[in-house]
Amino acid sequence: MVKRVLVSLATLLAVSVVIFIVADVLPGDVATRVLGRESTAEQREVFRERLNLDAPAAERYVDWLGGVVRGDFGESVVSGRPVTEVVGEKALNTLFLGVYALILYIPVVLFFSIVGAMNKGRWPDTVTSGLTLVGLSLPEFVLANMLVLAFALWQPWFPPLAFVDPGMGFTDRIHATTLPALTLTVPMAVYAIRMLRGQLVEILDSEYVRMCTLRGIPRHRILISHALPNGLGPALKVTALNLAYLISGVVVVEEVFSYDGLGALLVATISTRDIPVLEALVLLGAATYIIANLLSDIATTLLVPRLRTGR
């Protein structure tokens, strides 16, 4: 466990170095970005000096890292506000959207994969697998636009754009973010459904299930107490991968729904070369990825009987 944490920290450090180098190599000058193409050379010089941009990249990196170690992520090059303030609220917004998408994801995955597995080869299974195939092949922005067409324009149940405010009530917020959350849920769920259904089908055919059936244990109990826990392992792995997808998926989804989150901030930050904010965003993403994998490993160990008993 200690080793794993150390490796994670080393990974984060490596990521931060890579980002710094990439941001330095990226074509384009921060000063021109911030001040605009009609700015004068003199204005740009003043700006560079104020931010110490002419110092070597290595020196700027060490300065920055020193700050991070003390918990100071620095200030946005663009606005001069502390990075934590710039990122903080948007991170909460994205977290809200991600958690909402996950909450929708779990029942959807369980429902469809159980229905599919229990009716193997019959119409509910065919319909489920057809739907997941369609879901697999739809890019997010198409799905998003279809959802908007159906549930914002044709049936105006939800707003087409997910505008949120800090002072907004919980139900209003849920209402505003339902379409983007669904857009994230679908691509995540289709993978997990196919995976879990396959596992369940395999397990339901296995000898120990036949044994249970012979003993007269009811089918739903076999499913819930025996098959499902054993089948969850791979599905949890997929879920961890899905969490990683969430991090990148929100970029597209936030753009389409004009949602005020990290994705939109990331795009803006790359175009303005705002390195302190960019570093914070990428580290946040990497940390989420690492933690998600860690959690899925722990959950797998706890839930899957074969692993729990310390084989």
Added chain:
Amino acid sequence: MRRRSWLVIGVIAALVVGGVVLVVRAPWSDPDATTASSDDGRCVRYAGFESSGEQNSLDPAVAFTTQNTLGLNAVYNRLLDRTDDHELLPELAESWEPSDDLTSWTFHLKEGVTFWTDGHELTSADVVYTFQRLLDPETGSDALSVLGPLVEADGIVADDDHTVTFNLKKPNAEFPSFLATKNTYVVADGATTDELRSSGAGTGPFKPVGFRPDATTQRFDRHADYWEDGAPKAPCLELVVIEDSNAALAAIQSGQVDVLQSVDAVTAETLQARDDVEVLTTGPSTFLTFNMWVDTEPFDDVRVRQALKLVVDRTQIIDVALSGFGSAGDDNPIPPGHPYAWRSDAQAQDVEEARSLLAAAGYDEQNPLEVDLYSADVLPGMTSAVQLYAQMAAEAGIQVNVITTPASEYWDNVWMKQPFQVSFWTVRPPSEGLAVSFRSEAESNETHWRREAYDALLDEAAATADPDDRAELYSRAARMLSEEGGAIIPAFVDGVAAVRAECEGYEPRAEITRTDFRTVACDG
């Protein structure tokens, strides 16, 4: 017993459905659910198209993108405003006049104008402070490069409480026009940059409510003591930004927003088919330009430049690349319909003439003219305009190799760095438009156009008091560019906005940085 497993699934399904119903039950379009709805109409929800992100602020000294300018238009006034035809209108200044030799300009301020911050009355001190601040390099304003060459901070003096005089470095007949730009909003005397960034301090029709630069929705309430009668019409204003064009389309179709500041041609055509949305256009707002370096082969031969201009079918570029939302350009920055234009129509396509000019310059079928045109998708329609241009040039035997670069790095790495490249500019008054990218010493001299005779015409115009004589001088300069200059300006692009039918009084302006919130109001 099998029934029980279905029961479990049923409960989960019911919970999901129940959750959805609960959420749907509070329809967002319900008028009671939206914030303010008073007896005189509701908030106008206005959507910009370009986000400033962290750079959004209420400091007029820095107007990074059009998102900044939206807030500025709401909370400030300028000394004067200018129309789409660049005529000046009084705003905070009732009247103004120059000294006989045009070296100083005196402005008479309106009385009874108050700031929404603390209710104090506008005086000369506020105006002097505003412009001295813009001229201070520490402020870091774009306005410095415009105003700096014209006037020094010490030259701005308050004659009395309501009179301000600007003593210029040299005579300038167009000076008032420079006080009507995107940075010249009048702020309260003594307001610091930090205060202005985060809360602003102006006399405008609206006042900000808890401004935060990165908030999704910027809320503004009516300035109760606003000086103009009957304005603003709306009790409040909610500014948002929608960068994705599909999202913008959905938002106005559903009524989530009332006004789209700018829409692309495809969206405009979709919206024109609807009864509940009106599409409004302005006159020339921006122009596309293909820039040739007049000092670099093969463009240093004026016949080559003329041939490359003669091959353009301007109508086709407008119809195809701009979907009809534009007008022809005449290879100079003044639109042909403008009072200062040197002729009222644009150069027509003449492939034969282009061929004979090329032959005279030594190009023929064995030795065809071949040029590289660097482009990027920096403005809607630019890419297809460039493709069309390459086809048109081929008709005259010219091979134009279009080299497309990513828009994100275009301004840093390609623009001004290749001898034949595209760019675009907003339409400005002739005095500015002819200077900003064509004067010898201009920092954005993208065609390497350096002619003493041209600069002399502009200088002479600036020192000429009579408007007709001045127009004559400007049109001579414009003619020089059309006939010999390095810019191919095939088309001017119209501004296109969309408004919900239940709103009235909104008029989009050709200058995208100018947004008039005073007259718009929405019902229902």
